[in-house]
Amino acid sequence: xxxxxxxxxxxxxxxxxxxxxxxxxxxxxxxxxxxxxxxxxxxxxxxxxxxxxxxxxxxxxxxxxxxxxxxxxxxxxxxxxxxxxxxxxxxxxxxxxxxxxxxxxxxxxxxxxxxxxxxxxxxxxxxxxxxxxxxxxxxxxxxxxxxxxxxxxxxxxxxxxxxxxxxxxxxxxxxxxxxxxxxxxxxxxxxxxxxxxxxxxxxxxxxxxxxxxxxxxxxxxxxxxxxxxxxxxxxxxxxxxxxxxxxxxxxxxxxxxxxxxxxxxxxxxxxxxxxxxxxxxxxxxxxxxxxxxxxxxxxxxxxxxxxxxxxxxxxxxxxxxxxxxxxxxxxxxxxxxxxxxxxxxxxxxxxxxxxxxxxxxxxxxxxxxxxxxxxxxxxxxxxxxx
Amino acid sequence: xxxxxxxxxxxxxxxxxxxxxxxxxxxxxxxxxxxxxxxxxxxxxxxxxxxxxxxxxxxxxxxxxxxxxxxxxxxxxxxxxxxxxxxxxxxxxxxxxxxxxxxxxxxxxxxxxxxxxxxxxxxxxxxxxxxxxxxxxxxxxxxxxxxxxxxxxxxxxxxxxxxxxxxxxxxxxxxxxxxxxxxxxxxxxxxxxxxxxxxxxxxxxxxxxxxxxxxxxxxxxxxxxxxxxxxxxxxxxxxxxxxxxx
Numbered sequence: 001x002x003x004x005x006x007x008x009x010x011x012x013x014x015x016x017x018x019x020x021x022x023x024x025x026x027x028x029x030x031x032x033x034x035x036x037x038x039x040x041x042x043x044x045x046x047x048x049x050x051x052x053x054x055x056x057x058x059x060x061x062x063x064x065x066x067x068x069x070x071x072x073x074x075x076x077x078x079x080x081x082x083x084x085x086x087x088x089x090x091x092x093x094x095x096x097x098x099x100x101x102x103x104x105x106x107x108x109x110x111x112x113x114x115x116x117x118x119x120x121x122x123x124x125x126x127x128x129x130x131x132x133x134x135x136x137x138x139x140x141x142x143x144x145x146x147x148x149x150x151x152x153x154x155x156x157x158x159x160x161x162x163x164x165x166x167x168x169x170x171x172x173x174x175x176x177x178x179x180x181x182x183x184x185x186x187x188x189x190x191x192x193x194x195x196x197x198x199x200x201x202x203x204x205x206x207x208x209x210x211x212x213x214x215x216x217x218x219x220x221x222x223x224x225x226x227x228x229x230x231x232x233x234x235x236x237x238x239x240x241x242x243x244x245x246x247x248x249x250x251x252x253x254x255x256x257x258x259x260x261x262x263x264x265x266x267x268x269x270x271x272x273x274x275x276x277x278x279x280x281x282x283x284x285x286x287x288x289x290x291x292x293x294x295x296x297x298x299x300x301x302x303x304x305x306x307x308x309x310x311x312x313x314x315x316x317x318x319x320x321x322x323x324x325x326x327x328x329x330x331x332x333x334x335x336x337x338x339x340x341x342x343x344x345x346x347x348x349x350x351x352x353x354x355x356x357x358x359x360x361x362x363x364x365x366x367x368x369x370x371x372x373x374x375x376x377x378x379x380x381x382x383x384x385x386x
Numbered sequence: 387x388x389x390x391x392x393x394x395x396x397x398x399x400x401x402x403x404x405x406x407x408x409x410x411x412x413x414x415x416x417x418x419x420x421x422x423x424x425x426x427x428x429x430x431x432x433x434x435x436x437x438x439x440x441x442x443x444x445x446x447x448x449x450x451x452x453x454x455x456x457x458x459x460x461x462x463x464x465x466x467x468x469x470x471x472x473x474x475x476x477x478x479x480x481x482x483x484x485x486x487x488x489x490x491x492x493x494x495x496x497x498x499x500x501x502x503x504x505x506x507x508x509x510x511x512x513x514x515x516x517x518x519x520x521x522x523x524x525x526x527x528x529x530x531x532x533x534x535x536x537x538x539x540x541x542x543x544x545x546x547x548x549x550x551x552x553x554x555x556x557x558x559x560x561x562x563x564x565x566x567x568x569x570x571x572x573x574x575x576x577x578x579x580x581x582x583x584x585x586x587x588x589x590x591x592x593x594x595x596x597x598x599x600x601x602x603x604x605x606x607x608x609x610x611x612x613x614x615x616x617x618x619x620x621x622x623x624x625x626x627x628x629x630x631x632x
Contacts, residue, residue: 021545022468025497032497058545058577059513063505085576093509248480348526349480 002055003027006038012048012076019054019061036064043068048076051083062086063093137363141341147263148271148337155264166269174235174270175277179284182230186285189226190218190292198300207301211308214293215316220383223286224324225372228331230285231278232364236339239270240360243343244353252344267344271336278332279325286324319383327375334371335364388451390415390548390580391436396445398431405431406442407604415547418574418581419609420591423601424622429584432601433552436582437471438462449548467495469548470541474556476533478525484511484536485521491544510539514569531562535569542573549574551583555590567593588627600626 002017004024017023024032049065051057066087079087117125155162197213243266246252255262290312297303342356342363391413398406405428413419423429434440435447438454447454449465456462470491478487488507492498498506508518514535528536534554541549554570555563567590574581574594585591591598591612599609602622608615616627 021495022547025495026464029497056578059509060502060506060545063502063509067502067505082576089509089512090505093505093512349524351481 004035004061006035006042008042012050013042014050014053016053016055018056019065020056020058021060024061024064036068039064039068043070043074046075048078049074051077051079054083057083057086059086059089062090066090137341140345141337144263144267144337144341144344148268151261151264151268161264163265163269166265167273170269170273171277173238174231174274175280178231178234178277178281181234182227182281182285183288185230186223186226186288187292189222190214190289190294191296193217193222193289194293194296195300198297202301207303208311210293210297210301210303211311212315214290214297215312216320216384218289218293219286219316219324220320221372223289224282224327224331225368226289227278227282227285227328228335228368229365231274231281231332232335232361232368235274236335236364237357237361239336239339240343240346240357241353243267243340244346244356247344247346248348248350248353262344267340270340271333274332274336275329276332278335279328282324282328317383323375323379323383327372330371330375331368334367338364338367388415389413389448390417390450391582392446392448392451393432393435394446396432396435396442396447398428398435398440398442404604409445409605411599411606411609413580413582415580416578418594418596419583420594420596420598421582421584421601422586422591422598422626427601428604429601430552433550433582433584436550437469438466467491467544468546469550470544470546472534472537472541472549472551472554474552476525476537478533478537478540480525482525483521484516484523484525484528487525487536488521488540488543491540495544506543507539510543513542513573514539515565530557531559531566534558534566538566538570542577545577546579548580548582551581551585553585554583555585555587560589563587563590564593570594 003026004017004019005015007014007016024035062083071091073091077084194210194214197210198207201207201210201213243252246266252262252266255265294303294305294308297308298305339360342360346352346356389412391411393409393411396406396409396411397404409432411432421429421432431440435442436449438447438449441455450468452461452465454462454465478484479490482490485507488510489503492503492506507521511518511521516532516535516539520532520536525533525536534557538554549570551570555566558566570581571594573579581594581596583590583594583596596612597610598612598615600607600615600618600620600623602620607620607622608618610618615623
């Protein structure tokens with residue numbers, strides 16, 4: 001393969017060598033730029049072109065020549081029939097392209113319009129679009145919830161369609177398999193909070209209140225929120241991704257062709273499993289955090305395990321545990337419903353899949369914190385001894 | 387003629403199953419070779435080994451005279467830019483439009499300005515008989531036949547010297563499949579690239595007028611013109627080509 005070469009001679013321009021995209025781009029970038037410049041300058045002069053010495057001319061090179069000639073045929077051209085054909089193809093294309101299509105004209109006028117719009121309407125658009133998207137998603141969630149309620153009525157009448165296997169598989173995946181990581185995280189956070197509180201309590205000689213502080217904060221607030229955040233990150237994203245890929249590969253549609261409802265077989269088991277598993281995970285993470293806290297209190301403040309665990313029921317009324325369980329159920333339900341809704345509306349491309357999975361986690365955590373605030377207001381008179 | 391593909395002493399296996407045993411395979415420049423064989427005979431594995439997606443357990447693969455195990459990343463890149471691959475399902479980038487899909491290998495060359503890329507993309511679209519307005523569609527909006535054509539346009543975008551086709555006509559109706567074969571044949575004639583294809587379809591092989599290489603008994607059993615291979619006496623060829631009509 002010889003490099004493409006260009007010679008200016010008395011009787012015109014002579015080309016030789018291999019004129020292919022690979023050969024043209026094989027050399028240094030600067031050499032290529034120089035060749036293009038020479039060609040363009042030569043194309044403006046009236047002279048003959050001799051391509052007989054060219055071994056190979058591919059369509060990219062033909063296009064390059066055609067562009068250098070200013071998109072018209074040169075005065076005199078010496079070329080083989082095959083080369084002429086390649087050049088003709090480039091020429092035919094150029095004619096088609098140079099006719100301004102109606103689409104591009106419309107685009108141009110739209111461009112001027114949108115400039116004005118951008119300045120005046122930008123704030124409105126920036127606020128309005130996300131709001132509309134949010135409302136749209138909210139509507140989708142409500143619709144999905146309604147669908148699930150209707151499905152429950154159907155299953156009540158036809159219990160043979162209950163997706164029990166899927167339910168137990170999901171329960172294992174989102175519940176049992178999450179136990180180790182949740183225990184580790186709960187334990188470490190318990191140790192940290194206990195250690196930091198102990199330093200402060202020591203200053204005031206209020207060492208014994210460590211039980212109240214740890215018990216109330218962990219059982220009532222931290223346990224449910226920590227569990228929900230981890231569940232959203234771990235199981236919510238997995239649900240969105242799984243349903244999303246099922247949509248991309250049309251597996252969801254395949255289910256429908258067998259007369260299987262996607263909400264009953266895919267969504268319902270996930271929502272039910274997470275609604276049941278999250279309160280249990282809340283208990284688990286709270287227990288791990290309390291154990292961690294008790295250990296730190298023992299090391300830092302010399303509070304015995306016996307004292308800690310006998311004081312715990314007295315300083316934290318049992319109502320707090322019920323509140324925590326209720327929170328867990330609501331959080332799990334919200335996370336699963338949102339994850340499934342976002343998964344079902346993935347568009348069949350990878351970009352949409354990644355965006356929806358991110359949205360699933362971010363929106364779920366935001367929603368959990370909002371719901372937690374609502375819980376705090378509604379239960380402000382319950383379970384806190386004055 | 388220089389050999390575009392040269393494979394020697396290839397052994398491949400998945401766990402305990404040996405797929406290729408001391409296989410040798412050569413393709414000269416400008417040849418059109420159809421790779422046939424029963425399912426599970428390792429056609430796709432061979433194709434993936436030519437592409438360098440899979441490394442054989444033992445043996446040497448050379449493309450354009452360069453060993454695929456060459457450690458130089460630039461040399462590896464240059465080899466890849468000289469070949470085009472048409473995947474069975476198209477494997478278009480789902481997040482990119484048709485235009486951006488075809489422009490992708492051109493932009494990867496890092497030398498071409500956007501004007502040239504635009505013209506080249508439209509030229510390739512024209513080659514595979516698609517309209518300019520199809521360029522703005524997303525892969526999810528295309529029909530099966532259009533996906534194949536866009537994938538072919540993408541495979542041809544950077545003017546490859548070697549084109550690899552995995553089941554190019556699978557999933558197309560007979561008319562479309564004939565048109566697609568004619569398209570590839572015309573392009574091959576006018577541009578003169580080397581083609582290696584994997585297929586089950588006798589009509590595709592006849593339409594392309596290609597040589598045939600039979601993959602059986604863990605090696606290339608026989609390679610030659612369709613006529614010669616059809617008369618080769620082996621259970622697979624008898625079954626595949628029917629009883630030889632002598």
